Amino acid sequence: MLPDEKKKILVIDDDLTIRKLIKHHLLNKNYEVSEATNAIDGYEQLSKANIDLVLCDVTMEGIDGFTFCKNVRQDEKYKVLPFIFVTARNSREDKSKALEVGGDELITKPFDMKDLILRIQTLLRRAEIFRIHGTKKNLSESFSKQIPKILLVDDDLSLTKLFSHSLNKENYNCIVANSAEEGFNIAKSISPDIIISDIMMPNIDGFTFRKMVLDDLQLKSIPFVFLTAKNNEKDILDGYNLDITDYVIKTSGTKVVVAKVSAILKSLGKERQKIVSELNSAVDNLRVKVVPDKSPEFGNFIINQWHQPFQGIPGGDFIDYFLLNEDNLAIILGDVMGKKWGAWYFTFAYTGYVRSSVRMVLQNIEDFVPSKILQQVNKSVYQDSKISEVFTTLSIVILNKQNMMLKYSGAGDIPLMFKDSQTGQIERICSQGSLLGFTEDGKFEDTFVNLKNGDSIFMVTDGIMESRNKDGEAFGVQKFNQILSETNSHKDDFNKIKLDFESFTDGQFEDDISMINIKLP
Secondary structure (H helix, E strand, O other), X not given: OOOOOOOEEEEEOOOHHHHHHHHHHHHHOOOEEEEEOOHHHHHHHHHHOOOOEEEEOOOOOOOOXXXXXXXXXXXXXXXXOOEEEEEOOOOHHHHHHHHHOOOOEEEEOOOOHHHHHHHHHHHHHHHHHHHHHOOOOOOOOOOOOOOOEEEEEOOOHHHHHHHHHHHHHOOOEEEEEOOXXXXXXXXXHHOOOEEEEOOOXXXXXXXXXXXXXXXXXXXXXXXXXXXXXXXXXXXXXXHHOOOOOEEEEHHHOHHHHHHHHHHHHHHHHHHHHHHHHHHHHHHHHHOOOOOOOOOOOEOOEEEEEEEEOHHHOOOOEEEEEEEOOOOEEEEEEEEEOOOOHHHHHHHHHHHHXXXXXXXXXXXXXXXXXXXXXXXHHHHXXXXXXXXXXXXXXXXXXXXXXXXXXXXXXXXXXXXXXEEOOOOOOEEEEOOOEOOEOOOOOOOOOOEEEEOOOOOEEEEEOHHHHHOEOOOOOEOHHHHHHHHHHHXXXXXXXXXXXXXXXXXXXXXXXXXXXXXXXXXXO
């Protein structure tokens, strides 16, 4: 939660004592509090105040809490409003019902106020990130450098050949369909940047085709242009009544068609770049960092990091460093599943949430054992209905600067790469744990490495290993090990990997890129 911004919490309970108790503790934590005695009062408070989170009893006179929550979730404004049931009901059926109607948590009375505050802080943190980034929808492939795809639908073979040639000549990828039915199927499979369609076609005409597109959630937002010989006023008005982007007469000529298409795509590109700017500004305004600006200094260890977000936008990889005490440093590397732009607005929200969960565990541990830390985080994620369906890989390394010991455990992560300074051998250090949140017991194990002068350890996410060159060849473990083997000095390892990787991929990465190098001089 942002420290300088007050959040408003609505407490709905017909028990005056419970309301006053909760309100007292929330005010002490600098929250604003609204009260309601029943669901009707709750609706009124929601409508007139900017509520950030709801605490609601289940058993109330009139409309019960479950019904209230279900009705609230039907309003688009409250789809992601954090909602916690605070109730004496604690059966398995009640907990299942709470999640079914859209609740985030069910906390049983009597409750520990510290636990309630912690859940409130966590849900508010998650909701704040999601509020900013979750509303930026339909970002899939929006900012990629791919050639724009144009779908041209017309039964006139000669004209489609002429127009497609002109569009391809202008560096567009024009795909042709000779009927509305074929065009609809192609559109579903390729999601074009723009659709150009004739009106007069057999079986399904252009107007009907346009209605088919509008009825499809995947396709309805794609710019649509009628390219037709029909030039009377009624046809033109009928076209614009179907929410088209433009209406072009075929006799205008190919140059006009290309110019209009170019103008539409340029305008679309400017809007998308505006969203990029807004997203990055939102990240800065929220002061959310899932990757620190630089790696820390710690004893004799040299720690280097490299992070390159996919297409320059914050995504699913995260890095963190946490000083456990004077002698022990925890290094965290994670990757939230949900690749590229299709799930970007989810991954960034979940990344911040998982990172916060790890930090909460680290702040309260007494035994610096990576597997135990992972198990605590895993349990928290597994029990959270909103995050348990989004799986995460996680690597935890703990360095001790007194005995030069490295302790490691991982959850479904890429193995560590260890280069022995004495033998020059490269060893993969593999974890056995499952993906974070996949099962209640992740069965995490620890590996211990006594580091010597000159030894080097690499932690990476799958963006390094899975990125490909122009011939489709993956960078992979073999290439990574080959580069490590060819460097004579461990001082060059990190930069050598980075430079060779950029050269191999020609700077075109397929995912977030994250790498941490730990070495002793």
